[in-house]
Amino acid sequence: MTDHNEGFEVRRVASLELHDLRRRVLRSNNPDVSVADPRDEESTSLHFGGYLDGRLVVCASLYPSTSPTDARLKTYQLRYMATDFDAQGHGYGAQVLETAAAALRELGVEQVWANGRDTALGFYRATGWEVVEGSEHLSAETRLPHTVIFKSF
Numbered sequence: 001m002t003d004h005n006e007g008f009e010v011r012r013v014a015s016l017e018l019h020d021l022r023r024r025v026l027r028s029n030n031p032d033v034s035v036a037d038p039r040d041e042e043s044t045s046l047h048f049g050g051y052l053d054g055r056l057v058v059c060a061s062l063y064p065s066t067s068p069t070d071a072r073l074k075t076y077q078l079r080y081m082a083t084d085f086d087a088q089g090h091g092y093g094a095q096v097l098e099t100a101a102a103a104l105r106e107l108g109v110e111q112v113w114a115n116g117r118d119t120a121l122g123f124y125r126a127t128g129w130e131v132v133e134g135s136e137h138l139s140a141e142t143r144l145p146h147t148v149i150f151k152s153f
Helices: 015-026 092-106 118-126
Strands: 008-012 046-052 055-065 075-083 111-117 145-152
Touching: 008 092, 015 046, 015 055, 015 075, 046 092, 055 092, 075 092, 092 111, 092 118, 111 118, 118 145
Parallel strands: 075 111
Antiparallel strands: 008 046, 046 055, 055 075, 111 145
16 A cells, blocks of 8 residues: 555565564664564554665554553554654654554554653654653663553544
8 A cells, every 4th residue: 555655655564574673763773672572473463564665664563452541442552663764754654653543443443552752752742642641651671751642543
């Protein structure tokens, strides 16, 4: 499925395809840090890659989860959302999230949530996500400031 930007394509992929981008962008390219999630290979997990002229520039993984705002909702968690440094600010990440949201809605999902890096909150807010007030915290993995965010469908 080709989206708004010429030469940009979003598709479902295997999680292993995303590990290099996860490591480079989210883990300071540290080869000693795992970028695998125990849920990566579960049949209910969804992995999306955004490709610019055939090169992976955006990754996002989604896993069934419990909503931080209402446990009764059918909810997925977004993890490992990353856009390669030279591709940031061009709308590619938003297109990947749009494609992922469409797939989630087809599954009857009512909400998606994430521990969003505080440096990315402007991006998430611009794409319709809301902040859970008072949820600010340091990530146990990266020690960087994060805030719980969500988007309802």
